[in-house]
Amino acid sequence: MIPLELYILLASIMFTIGLYGLVTQKNGVKLMMCIELLLNSANINLVAFSAYQPNVNGQVFALFSIALAAAEAGVGFAIMIALYRLYGTIDLDTIKAMRW
Amino acid sequence: MYSDLAYLIVGLPVLAFVLCLFIGRHLPRGGGFLTALATFGSLIISLGIFTETYPSGIVHQSMLWFDNFDIGILIDPLALVMLLMVTFVVTLIHTYANGYMNGDPGADRYFAEAALFTAAMLGLIYSDNLLQLFIFWELVGLCSYLLIGFWYRKPSAAAAAKKAFLTTRVGDVMFLAAIILLYNNLASLNIVLKPGEYLLQFPVIYAHLTQIPPAQLTLIALGLLGGAVGKSGQFPLHVWLPDAMEGPTTVSAMIHAATMVTAGVYLVARMFPLFYAAPYGLTAVAAVGAFTALFAATMGLTAFDIKRVLAFSTVSQLGFMMAGLGTGAAVGAMAVGVAMFHLIGHSFFKALLFLCAGSVIHAVNTNDMREMGGVGKYMKWTMYTMLIGSLSLAGFPLFTGFFSKDEIIVIAYEYGVAINFLPYIFLVLAAVLTAIYTFRMWFTVFTGKERSDYGKHESPSIMIIPLVILAIFAFGFGLAAQGGFYTYLDSNFEHYDVNFNELAAIGGHATEEPKLAGEPATEPSASEAGEGSEAESEAEPAEPWYIQILPIIVALGGILIASLFYFDKVKKFDPSQVTGEKDPLRKLLLKGYYQHEIMTAWFSETIVYGTALICNMIDIKLVDGWLNWFSSVVMGFAQNVRKVQSGVVQNYITALVLGVVVLVVVITMAKEVGLI
Numbered sequence: 001m002i003p004l005e006l007y008i009l010l011a012s013i014m015f016t017i018g019l020y021g022l023v024t025q026k027n028g029v030k031l032m033m034c035i036e037l038l039l040n041s042a043n044i045n046l047v048a049f050s051a052y053q054p055n056v057n058g059q060v061f062a063l064f065s066i067a068l069a070a071a072e073a074g075v076g077f078a079i080m081i082a083l084y085r086l087y088g089t090i091d092l093d094t095i096k097a098m099r100w
Numbered sequence: 101m102y103s104d105l106a107y108l109i110v111g112l113p114v115l116a117f118v119l120c121l122f123i124g125r126h127l128p129r130g131g132g133f134l135t136a137l138a139t140f141g142s143l144i145i146s147l148g149i150f151t152e153t154y155p156s157g158i159v160h161q162s163m164l165w166f167d168n169f170d171i172g173i174l175i176d177p178l179a180l181v182m183l184l185m186v187t188f189v190v191t192l193i194h195t196y197a198n199g200y201m202n203g204d205p206g207a208d209r210y211f212a213e214a215a216l217f218t219a220a221m222l223g224l225i226y227s228d229n230l231l232q233l234f235i236f237w238e239l240v241g242l243c244s245y246l247l248i249g250f251w252y253r254k255p256s257a258a259a260a261a262k263k264a265f266l267t268t269r270v271g272d273v274m275f276l277a278a279i280i281l282l283y284n285n286l287a288s289l290n291i292v293l294k295p296g297e298y299l300l301q302f303p304v305i306y307a308h309l310t311q312i313p314p315a316q317l318t319l320i321a322l323g324l325l326g327g328a329v330g331k332s333g334q335f336p337l338h339v340w341l342p343d344a345m346e347g348p349t350t351v352s353a354m355i356h357a358a359t360m361v362t363a364g365v366y367l368v369a370r371m372f373p374l375f376y377a378a379p380y381g382l383t384a385v386a387a388v389g390a391f392t393a394l395f396a397a398t399m400g401l402t403a404f405d406i407k408r409v410l411a412f413s414t415v416s417q418l419g420f421m422m423a424g425l426g427t428g429a430a431v432g433a434m435a436v437g438v439a440m441f442h443l444i445g446h447s448f449f450k451a452l453l454f455l456c457a458g459s460v461i462h463a464v465n466t467n468d469m470r471e472m473g474g475v476g477k478y479m480k481w482t483m484y485t486m487l488i489g490s491l492s493l494a495g496f497p498l499f500t501g502f503f504s505k506d507e508i509i510v511i512a513y514e515y516g517v518a519i520n521f522l523p524y525i526f527l528v529l530a531a532v533l534t535a536i537y538t539f540r541m542w543f544t545v546f547t548g549k550e551r552s553d554y555g556k557h558e559s560p561s562i563m564i565i566p567l568v569i570l571a572i573f574a575f576g577f578g579l580a581a582q583g584g585f586y587t588y589l590d591s592n593f594e595h596y597d598v599n600f601n602e603l604a605a606i607g608g609h610a611t612e613e614p615k616l617a618g619e620p621a622t623e624p625s626a627s628e629a630g631e632g633s634e635a636e637s638e639a640e641p642a643e644p645w646y647i648q649i650l651p652i653i654v655a656l657g658g659i660l661i662a663s664l665f666y667f668d669k670v671k672k673f674d675p676s677q678v679t680g681e682k683d684p685l686r687k688l689l690l691k692g693y694y695q696h697e698i699m700t701a702w703f704s705e706t707i708v709y710g711t712a713l714i715c716n717m718i719d720i721k722l723v724d725g726w727l728n729w730f731s732s733v734v735m736g737f738a739q740n741v742r743k744v745q746s747g748v749v750q751n752y753i754t755a756l757v758l759g760v761v762v763l764v765v766v767i768t769m770a771k772e773v774g775l776i
Contacts, residue, residue, distance in 0.1 A: 019753075022750065022753055023750055023753050024750075092748075092749075093748075
């Protein structure tokens with residue numbers, strides 16, 4: 001059996017990559033993808049702990065989380081399309097009508 | 101019946117004010133007839149009240165205003181003679197103004213302001229409490245400001261208006277302080293007020309004077325005197341009065357004869373029991389009055405502006421009235437009657453003189469006497485009415501001014517016997533000078549040859565008729581009213597719960613002068629009127645005969661000197677020679693003792709303005725400076741800190757992650773060290 005530490009390591013790497021992308025990227029779609037990475041790293045953790053501790057609660061939560069991620073992606077991409085129609089770009093630095 | 105209409109005495113002029121203000125410009129002559137008619141209505145009502153209440157009776161109506169204060173009407177003999185005089189003289193002045201102001205584009209404004217002025221003065225006179233009197237007092241001040249500055253496009257008129265307003269304000273602050281002091285003292289007595297009685301009502305004040313500490317009384321009296329000095333143009337607050345000539349001549353006549361300046365004398369007369377009770381109160385009044393009488397008379401000797409001569413004469417005559425009131429320290433409450441008699445008589449002949457001067461100015465178109473001369477040839481009516489006024493002012497026997505001024509000089513002598521001769525000496529000298537400057541003016545204007553090319557015509561009859569009526573009064577009033585007036589006014593304070601004997605004890609008069617001051621009051625009040633006039637008639641023969649006839653000699657001598665000096669001189673008068681700049685005494689008088697230089701140029705502009713500059717600097721540099729520095733530091737800090745709120749979500753995330761990292765590191769290290 002694969003040791004639990006490896007799952008946690010994988011999840012940590014994914015989370016770090018997502019976080020890094022979230023902080024550095026300017027493209028809206030890339031940001032969405034990074035958020036997906038963050039969510040999925042959490043999902044891996046949930047599923048891994050659930051498997052090592054005979055309890056399905058974690059897997060149920062992971063399912064909920066996947067559904068939530070799908071909904072979030074739907075709303076997020078809709079916003080991105082609207083932004084693109086309005087500004088012709090999804091570079092978040094150029095969209096600053098509501099901030100200075 | 102008439103006393104029920106008492107409120108209309110003020111109400112009618114107020115109505116005229118409103119009408120003139122809003123529809124005056126659509127009426128002929130700016131609606132001036134409304135103002136004249138309204139004042140005439142007030143005169144009728146006052147006369148009606150007089151016939152109802154004479155010889156003894158007062159009208160007193162009051163209603164609650166707020167708290168301890170009321171608004172009310174108090175018409176006693178003192179107020180009634182003032183009401184009659186003001187309404188009568190002002191009616192004539194308004195009538196005259198209908199002719200004088202004809203054609204002036206601001207006539208409607210003039211008549212509106214004049215109506216309000218009249219209303220304010222009438223309200224001041226019959227106020228039944230000190231607070232209400234003060235409100236009307238301020239209204240009078242405001243109206244005088246508006247009227248003096250009536251030709252507001254003329255810089256000198258605007259400056260004169262400002263000067264009048266600010267100078268009287270100095271006195272008014274003292275007046276207000278006195279009212280507050282008086283109220284504090286009365287309130288601390290815990291007086292149980294009957295229904296219809298309020299604190300600061302004159303009867304209530306009179307009744308409780310004995311319970312107020314004498315030191316407080318003196319302070320209050322001095323404050324009130326300060327107000328009176330400002331309003332009545334006494335030294336040192338007289339500077340506004342000669343400048344007040346910048347307004348139309350009718351305004352000068354109103355301010356100087358009937359309203360405004362008499363308010364100060366009236367205030368002292370109204371509060372006479374308080375002054376009487378206050379140690380040094382009346383002494384201060386007498387000193388101020390006598391000094392002003394002489395001081396202003398000397399300046400009247402050299403003025404070239406006909407209206408300024410009259411203005412200085414007004415200041416001087418007001419000094420006579422004040423001194424007359426002040427001598428009450430020796431002669432008791434009869435001083436009020438004497439001073440008021442001079443006030444009423446003075447208002448007749450001074451109004452006459454001003455209106456005559458206005459008539460001359462109307463024709464000649466200048467105020468400068470050096471450019472007049474020989475006017476009498478063309479303006480017979482004006483010349484003779486002005487002669488009557490001048491004789492009255494100079495105190496020629498049998499004219500009004502003779503009786504009233506004579507009486508003041510006589511009681512000043514009694515004051516001299518009892519206390520101090522200085523006021524008497526000052527007043528006699530001032531009387532000589534009065535006769536001299538009056539006839540200097542008359543000779544210069546009406547006799548001799550024309551010294552410039554002016555309009556040679558008499559004024560319209562609407563202006564002449566008031567002159568004739570006033571001339572009749574200026575001649576006959578003294579003769580006709582002399583005895584009755586004193587009796588009537590001596591009865592004034594019997595209507596109130598005031599015991600002059602006790603007041604004299606507080607004021608320290610009884611011990612110094614037992615024979616006159618105390619006497620009328622020693623008997624219980626039953627027949628005080630008789631007692632008072634008896635004491636007066638007893639007192640008079642006590643003076644030596646030369647004191648009795650001295651005023652006559654003084655007046656005749658003054659006129660004689662003036663005619664010697666001026667009657668011949670004006671025939672070959674060369675204006676270029678009589679500038680008087682070389683003679684140091686003339687120059688001193690002409691410059692008005694350098695009061696302008698001392699008070700305005702030096703005191704105001706150097707001391708006051710300098711102090712104000714320093715205060716301003718401290719305010720800006722220190723007070724504001726510290727505040728501005730502090731706020732700029734805060735704002736600079738905020739300016740930098742607000743950049744944290746960039747609105748870029750990624751920055752927030754970065755900060756959040758860094759925060760978590762720091763927290764983790766800190767917690768880990770703390771665990772390592774063993775703190776947790």
